[in-house]
Amino acid sequence: MEALIENASLVITASAVLAYVMSLLWELACPVLPADAGDGSTRWAGNFGLFFINHAVPYLVLPLVAVFAAWWADALGLGLLPALGAPFWLALITAWVALDLMGWLLHRAMHRLPALWRVHQVHHSDLRFDAALAFRFHPGEAALVAVTSSFVVVTLGLPVEAVLASSLVGALHNAFVHANASLGRRTETVVRWLLVTPDLHRVHHSAELADGMHNYGIVFSFWDRLFRTWRTPVGSGPHEFGITTERDPARLSLPRLLLMPFRRAG
Numbered sequence: 244m245e246a247l248i249e250n251a252s253l254v255i256t257a258s259a260v261l262a263y264v265m266s267l268l269w270e271l272a273c274p275v276l277p278a279d280a281g282d283g284s285t286r287w288a289g290n291f292g293l294f295f296i297n298h299a300v301p302y303l304v305l306p307l308v309a310v311f312a313a314w315w316a317d318a319l320g321l322g323l324l325p326a327l328g329a330p331f332w333l334a335l336i337t338a339w340v341a342l343d344l345m346g347w348l349l350h351r352a353m354h355r356l357p358a359l360w361r362v363h364q365v366h367h368s369d370l371r372f373d374a375a376l377a378f379r380f381h382p383g384e385a386a387l388v389a390v391t392s393s394f395v396v397v398t399l400g401l402p403v404e405a406v407l408a409s410s411l412v413g414a415l416h417n418a419f420v421h422a423n424a425s426l427g428r429r430t431e432t433v434v435r436w437l438l439v440t441p442d443l444h445r446v447h448h449s450a451e452l453a454d455g456m457h458n459y460g461i462v463f464s465f466w467d468r469l470f471r472t473w474r475t476p477v478g479s480g481p482h483e484f485g486i487t488t489e490r491d492p493a494r495l496s497l498p499r500l501l502l503m504p505f506r507r508a509g
């Protein structure tokens with residue numbers, strides 16, 4: 244465990260890449276929608292460029308902020324759970340649920356508040372839905388996740404191991420949920436009671452604005468049922484993705500994606 248924590252950044256990034264390769268194989272074997280031609284190189288440069296910027300350049304910093312926050316809180320004896328003497332198993336479950344709820348709240352806020360939407364729209368601007376979309380996050384969004392997660396970690400006093408485990412599951416699930424593939428009706432119906440599936444998340448990425456205001460779940464799907472933002476996918480789900488304000492693939496290059504939050508709307 245010590246070695247895992249010491250190399251946490253590498254482990255999280257390697258997990259994200261591994262999960263991407265697995266999702267890629269899955270969607271190559273049984274794609275839901277046919278692969279599109281035309282915007283390939285620009286899109287790949289955009290998505291993988293953002294992944295590189297988010298993980299490879301400051302990857303020693305951003306994905307690890309929450310883990311370091313846990314270390315710091317532990318060293319100072321901060322947080323609710325240590326004060327209550329909570330056992331590790333309870334801290335582990337609390338970390339998963341609390342960090343996921345924080346993710347849901349932040350995700351909803353990013354769709355509701357114009358200033359935050361400017362950052363999150365980079366993720367939604369992809370005109371396609373497949374595993375490569377899992378890498379398309381603006382560094383500003385990565386920073387927002389790091390800051391809000393750290394707040395939860397310190398307030399609750401979550402243990403380092405639990406935060407790391409939650410980050411790993413998040414990295415694996417992120418690729419899975421963006422796969423251009425489907426679990427199949429029977430498995431899908433069972434799994435979606437607990438977890439966000441590609442079918443559920445595809446609805447959230449629909450070009451249709453009303454769809455995008457649903458299914459904010461990150462890992463657990465029950466928050467959307469609880470907060471009444473759940474939308475059940477119909478058939479194979481939406482076929483059109485992206486945002487209404489940016490439909491030209493040529494305008495979605497890596498530099499433009501990085502500058503997108505700072506451009507004037509309209």
Ligand SMILES: [Zn+2]
Pocket residue numbers: 350354363367447
């Ligand atoms: Zn969203």
